[in-house]
Amino acid sequence: MSKLMNTYTQFPIEIDHGHDFHLVDTKGKTYVDLTSGIGVCNLGYSNKAIFEAVTAQLNKIWHTSNLYPNSIVTKVAEELAPDGYQAFFCNSGAEANEAAIKLAHKATKKETIVAFDNGFHGRTTGTLAVTGYPHIHSGFDPLMPAVKMATYNDPAALDEIDENTAAVILEAIQGEGGVNVGDREWLQSIQAKCQDTGTLLIVDEVQAGMGRTGYKFAFEQFDLVPDIITVAKGLANGLPVGAMVAKDEVAANFKPGDHGTTFGGNLIVMSAADQVLQQLTPEFLQSVREKGAYLMKTLHEYLFDLPGIKSISGEGLMVGIHLDDSTPVNDVITALQDEGFLTLSARGNTLRLLPPLIIDESSLQAAVNAIASAVDQVEEMEG
Numbered sequence: 393m394s395k396l397m398n399t400y401t402q403f404p405i406e407i408d409h410g411h412d413f414h415l416v417d418t419k420g421k422t423y424v425d426l427t428s429g430i431g432v433c434n435l436g437y438s439n440k441a442i443f444e445a446v447t448a449q450l451n452k453i454w455h456t457s458n459l460y461p462n463s464i465v466t467k468v469a470e471e472l473a474p475d476g477y478q479a480f481f482c483n484s485g486a487e488a489n490e491a492a493i494k495l496a497h498k499a500t501k502k503e504t505i506v507a508f509d510n511g512f513h514g515r516t517t518g519t520l521a522v523t524g525y526p527h528i529h530s531g532f533d534p535l536m537p538a539v540k541m542a543t544y545n546d547p548a549a550l551d552e553i554d555e556n557t558a559a560v561i562l563e564a565i566q567g568e569g570g571v572n573v574g575d576r577e578w579l580q581s582i583q584a585k586c587q588d589t590g591t592l593l594i595v596d597e598v599q600a601g602m603g604r605t606g607y608k609f610a611f612e613q614f615d616l617v618p619d620i621i622t623v624a625k626g627l628a629n630g631l632p633v634g635a636m637v638a639k640d641e642v643a644a645n646f647k648p649g650d651h652g653t654t655f656g657g658n659l660i661v662m663s664a665a666d667q668v669l670q671q672l673t674p675e676f677l678q679s680v681r682e683k684g685a686y687l688m689k690t691l692h693e694y695l696f697d698l699p700g701i702k703s704i705s706g707e708g709l710m711v712g713i714h715l716d717d718s719t720p721v722n723d724v725i726t727a728l729q730d731e732g733f734l735t736l737s738a739r740g741n742t743l744r745l746l747p748p749l750i751i752d753e754s755s756l757q758a759a760v761n762a763i764a765s766a767v768d769q770v771e772e773m774e775g
């Protein structure tokens with residue numbers, strides 16, 4: 393029996409190394425990667441500038457502690473936080489959201505948090521409580537109390553936000569929950585209700601942020617001005633990181649001792665994050681939007697009429713292909729692996745694509761062809 397705890401369902405593929413947007417397994421088979429390590433290695437597997445910055449830092453010092461200031465941490469905060477915001481660094485998306493929830497309680501002195509079905513915010517007892525999949529709560533009571541769940545994109549959700557609400561937490565585009573794009577008017581109305589009731593708006597950009605949708609933050613497309621932003625995944629292109637970014641006046645509620653973590657702002661991680669943020673230039677983000685538009689157009693052309701396909705959603709290089717129940721997503725993923733393409737699932741029998749943002753159009757075209765034939769093959773077998 394393995395000494396490793398059985399917490400993940402795994403495919404029988406061991407990745408040995410990667411280059412650009414390709415992964416090579418221990419048997420020497422090469423795959424086009426459409427996963428980025430679940431939205432993490434957005435700049436691919438051989439980014440020279442990140443490699444050199446991390447190597448230089450490894451040669452200097454790996455870790456000190458937050459007892460001493462360090463200019464690289466301050467620099468990354470400046471690059472990450474928009475004007476009028478401040479950053480706190482931690483190690484994961486769940487930790488960033490935990491920090492956001494703590495700060496919201498401290499800043500508002502209120503208790504309730506409103507969250508949404510199909511929203512995913514992490515698996516700690518706090519973030520699990522605001523994650524909208526009842527089945528993954530099962531067996532873990534008591535979770536954080538005072539959470540109200542509402543329906544995403546439903547105007548009735550506004551009724552859940554009142555003077556007792558400390559914060560609303562949401563993803564502008566839900567990732568794990570099925571690549572569900574927030575309705576612009578609805579997001580705006582949630583923001584307005586938050587402003588009316590003295591509620592903080594926390595936008596979780598852990599998956600959709602850091603260039604994934606062609607914007608540094610996905611919420612920019614919806615003209616939102618969150619009180620708190622959380623990021624992680626792509627921020628250091630594969631080194632463990634999280635960050636909570638809050639408006640100055642909200643951030644001011646945290647005093648020394650209120651929050652912290654040993655590895656937050658680790659120097660190796662920050663040297664990678666510095667390079668990632670420098671590479672998210674307007675031109676690079678524009679190229680992601682163009683590739684996203686190309687992918688969406690090609691998917692519609694090749695897939696839309698197939699019997700196994702219900703709909704296609706997403707923005708930029710964050711795409712969900714919603715499959716008919718007769719076409720189980722895991723069978724499609726396995727068929728694609730055989731053909732040399734790695735893909736992901738999301739809730740609701742959704743095939744999810746999160747390719748490295750450096751992927752090229754010819755590989756996107758090849759992926760679409762492979763997806764069309766995998767869906768056809770599985771649909772014929774099952775249907």
Ligand SMILES: Cc1ncc(COP(=O)(O)O)c(C=O)c1O
Nearest residue numbers: 484485486512513514567598599
């Ligand atoms: C939107 C969102 N928030 C939070 C998390 C949790 O991040 P982590 O796994 O780094 O704790 C995830 C992970 O998939 C996510 O997609």
